Amino acid sequence: MKTTIYYFSGTGNSLKVAKDIVAKLKDTEIIQICKNTVVNNYVAGNKIGIVFPVYSFGMPLLVKEFIESVEIPKDAYVFTIVTFGAAAGAAIDQLEKLLNYKGLELSAAFKMKMPGNYQVMYAPFSEEKQKKDFKNEEGKITEIVRSINNNEIIKFSGVGESIMKAVGGMLYTRFKPYEKDKNFWTDEKCNGCGICSKVCPANNIKMIEEKPQWQHKCEQCVACMQWCPKESIQYKKVTVNRGRYHHPDVVVTEIFQK
Ligand SMILES: Cc1cc2nc3c(=O)[nH]c(=O)nc-3n(C[C@H](O)[C@H](O)[C@H](O)COP(=O)(O)O)c2cc1C
Ligand code: SF4
Ligand code: SF4
Structure with a gap:
């Protein structure tokens, strides 16, 4: 089954994750999410990956716009990988709701801790912390590819997750970029x-x-x-x-x- 990975990336963390998935999955194409691809309104394939960074505990606005505009077959296996520096908040929940609104399911979700890039608020992570995240990413990619190949259904649930979604959702309302x-x-x-x-x-x-x-x-x-x-x-x-x-x-x- 052909896989299409759509990614949004400012500083390369999400692109690195997307590239590593492509290197291990057969028959996969990779497409950047940017203003031009939102306008072009791509028609996606049967296995779809959406890879993006968490912004203010939720989704980048352009990724939301893209999901709203893209055509995805109703029976597609849709997975997401969100990259983040500290906490993913409500990002996965927001994506799932957008997909549900279009009559689609989010089949599997993965979180990938990476160096925080919002130097507007804090200094870059130390080299040691960055290396730890990169090593962790390498290990997780293999697991994620195995799950995708097996069309596994992976959801986040539990009390901790519900609190994260609720608090993240509230904080996201202040995201006006x-x-x-x-x-x-x-x-x-x-x-x-x-x-x-x-x-x-x-x-x-x-x-x-x-x-x-x-x-x-x-x-x-x-x-x-x-x-x-x-x-x-x-x-x-x-x-x-x-x-x-x-x-x-x-x-x-x-x-x-x-
Ligand atoms: C505007 C903005 C908001 C961010 N908000 C969060 C956040 O709420 N939680 C978090 O863990 N990381 C946050 N980050 C860090 C990024 O999610 C993280 O570094 C991500 O891996 C960057 O991906 P990229 O290199 O593909 O752009 C934020 C970064 C930016 C630029
Ligand atoms: S202008 Fe805004 S959207 Fe464009 S690269 Fe800079 S931070 Fe990103
Ligand atoms: S700010 Fe100036 S030096 Fe920096 S990338 Fe833009 S044009 Fe080039």
């Missing part, structure tokens, strides 16, 4: 290379006179800030001395919007 790009600015190191514009999955950066101009449809994926080769993009003043992160096995051209 579009205009947060007003806090981005470039320091004197910017050389006008335009990479920030190419990595933006939301077509939210226009290059005007060789400087990025944010258009207030921001997903807060932080790709522009994390992949700027000059570390020139700052968020308020908090990122000036904070360092940057992206997954070491992903190169910037893989993040470019398709």
Whole structure:
């Protein structure tokens, strides 16, 4: 059975997971979720994977938009892998509800702990912590591929999970990313290379006179800030001395919007 994996990724963690699954599953294609693919309204195959990062204990807005627009056969085996730095909150629950609304089931869900990339709020994880997450990811991929190959049904339930969903759902209501790009600015190191514009999955950066101009449809994926080769993009003043992160096995051209 052909598998299609749709992924959304700002700093490469979710892309790395998607690539590792593709390397181990037969007959699999991989498609980036970005503004262009939402518009193109893909028709998915019979086994569908949706891989994305947790934002504010829920789903990135663009992934929601994509799920709403994509056509998925009613009998498809749909699985998800969510990547997160600390807690997945209500992300899986939100996806399941969106699918149910379209008359589809979420057959299996997996959580993958990865380095937190929201350097707007905290410094990058230490190298030691990052390595621990990467090692853990390698081990889990084999298990996940086995489950997918066997069409296993995997649900999250229990009291802890219900609390996580409820609290996560409440916190998610504060996630309003579009205009947060007003806090981005470039320091004197910017050389006008335009990479920030190419990595933006939301077509939210226009290059005007060789400087990025944010258009207030921001997903807060932080790709522009994390992949700027000059570390020139700052968020308020908090990122000036904070360092940057992206997954070491992903190169910037893989993040470019398709
Ligand atoms: C806007 C934003 C919000 C985030 N919110 C959460 C969160 O609620 N819980 C969490 O564990 N990690 C959170 N993170 C961290 C990411 O989910 C995590 O680092 C993820 O693996 C990044 O994936 P990517 O490299 O594919 O973009 C957040 C990151 C961003 C950019
Ligand atoms: S990626 Fe960085 S250096 Fe290149 S144009 Fe954008 S802000 Fe400037
Ligand atoms: S402007 Fe930056 S943070 Fe916002 S969606 Fe584009 S790349 Fe992501």
